Amino acid sequence: MRRLTGVLARGVRRVMARADAAMNRLYGWRHNPLYMSGTLAAVSLAVVLVTGIYLLLFYRIGAPYASVARITDQVWAGRWIRSLHRFASDAAVLAAAVHALRLFVQDRSWGPRALAWVSGLVLLFSIFVCGWTGYVMVWDVQGELLAREGARFFDLLPLFSEPIGRAFAGDRAIPGAFFFLNLFLHVALPIGVGLLLWIHVSRVARPAILPPRGLTWGVTGILTALAVVWPVAMAPAADLFRVAGRAPFDAFYSFWLPVVRPLPAGAAWALVIVVSAVALGAPLWARPRKAARQLPSTVDERLCTGCEQCYLDCPYEAIAMIARTDDRPTLVAHVDPDLCTSCGICAGSCAPMGVGPPLRTGRDQLELASSFVAERQSGARDVVIIACGRGAGGVGALESVEGAPVHAVQCAGNLHSSVVEYLVRSGVGGVLVVSCPPRDCWNREGAKWLEARLYHDREAELKARVDRRRVRLLYAAEGERHAVLAELAQFRAAVATLDAAAGEKDIDLSALCEPVHDGAAP
Secondary structure, three states, rough: OOOHHHHHHHHHHHHHHHHHHHHHHHHHHHHHOOOOOOHHHHHHHHHHHHHHHHOOOOOOOOOOHHHHHHHOHHHHHHHHHHHHHHHHHHHHHHHHHHHHHHHOOOOOOOHHHHHHHHHHHHHHHHHHHHHHHHHHHHOOOHHHHHHHHHHHHOOOHHHEEEEHHHHHHHOOOOOOHHHHHHHHHHHHHHHHHHHHHHOOOOOOOOOOOOHHHHHHHHHHHHHHHHHHHHHOOOEEEEEOOOOOOOOOOOOOOOHHHHHHEEEEEEEEEHHHHHHHHHHHOOHHHHHOOOEEEEEEOOEEEOOOOOHHHHHHHOOOOOOOOOOOOOOOOOOOOEEOOOOOOOOOOHHHHOOOOOEOOOOOOHHHHHHHHHHHHHHOOOOOOOOOEEEEEOOOOHHHHHHOOOOOEEEOOOHHOOHHHHHHHHHHHOOOOEEEEEEEHHOOOOOOOOOHHHHHHHOOOOOOOOOOOHHHHHEEEEOOOOOOHHHHHHHHHHHHHHHOOOOOOOOOOOOOHHHHOOOOOOOOOO
């Protein structure tokens, strides 16, 4: 199962990389809608909520089809609002599905992220059911078809005193309680969606619920324009005495009908249960084997100064500041292994290099950088690439790019600024750091904190003694190797105009690691 999943995930990831690169060319990484699919789902749901409140004022349980028809006939204040409600509902499902797919192929569905994955799937299902009830409320031929299929499913369960399907026999009018129940579910489910959304982001720090303002209004404007130019038309009314020849088909909410309708109700239930179990069980079957999993971060309390930077930077709130057990007056960082995703961002934020996953602390990184310099023997005009192993044009998997040696890190946010300082002081002409775009960091905030440490003096900052002309940061998606090559050529040209770098011999790594305590010595 893991092997098949891995093959499929790699295939989808390649397609996704090309799509990301294309969107970056059109919109730039700051406004790439694929990077913000989760927040776009929230925007779409907000539009659905606002338009739904308006439509609810004119809906009548006693005359469902006629009331919706009257709304549709209102050109200025009804037709386009109903259409916007429909298109925003479709957009919410599409955006949520893209968001879930991205998280899965980026290996972010298991471990401490399992709660977000499971709650996200339940959230998607709730949106789907809410849309289903909305279509039934219209009571056109598509609503009738959805209602009949729903009745066929639930009649198999011992929940009601008589089969629901009898309500559609045509010997009597559909009871008003049926439409009231659909209306109740359609209104009540959004309340549950709000609760599920809170659970969905409960284990992340600084959750982003909405995209940038420009993208929010841009998507809302596009949906509104689509609703005005291409309004939703009324389908024929439901008629229990007539078999509809053709019914409209919404690919976002009725996609399952061609698969399920030919099946017996029991087989349909079995299919739903299997698909749901596979999806909800992803945190178990999609996780790597135990030997391949990264270990959580640990804290060397002797080195911790109590600065709280790792606590502030952790994107998953896995670090807490607790009281010390020794005589030093500061607090000490403590990592909860059940919440730690082993992203290593804490290692990049720790000036004395006392925290991080095993073999990826700042001290470990300096040792690897020392070996890298000794092996590669880069010259005073050469450029070294430090590349994120997940995005960054895919160069993190290469030994070199156009003659420039590549030093790969698992996440750019894990990179300690002292590694950049060491490479510059060792005599390389320049250091090109290539990271995933901040909107698509697999560890949420790695690229964001990296830039702040290199250029904005955020702890642990790149020291002022490092010549910034020899350091450059590039954001590149996995499918944007052309951007890496172009930036490398420009950076090489810029380095060539500088004086040859004067390398230092026998750089004292212990001096770069020396902690500064705010209290008594340990």
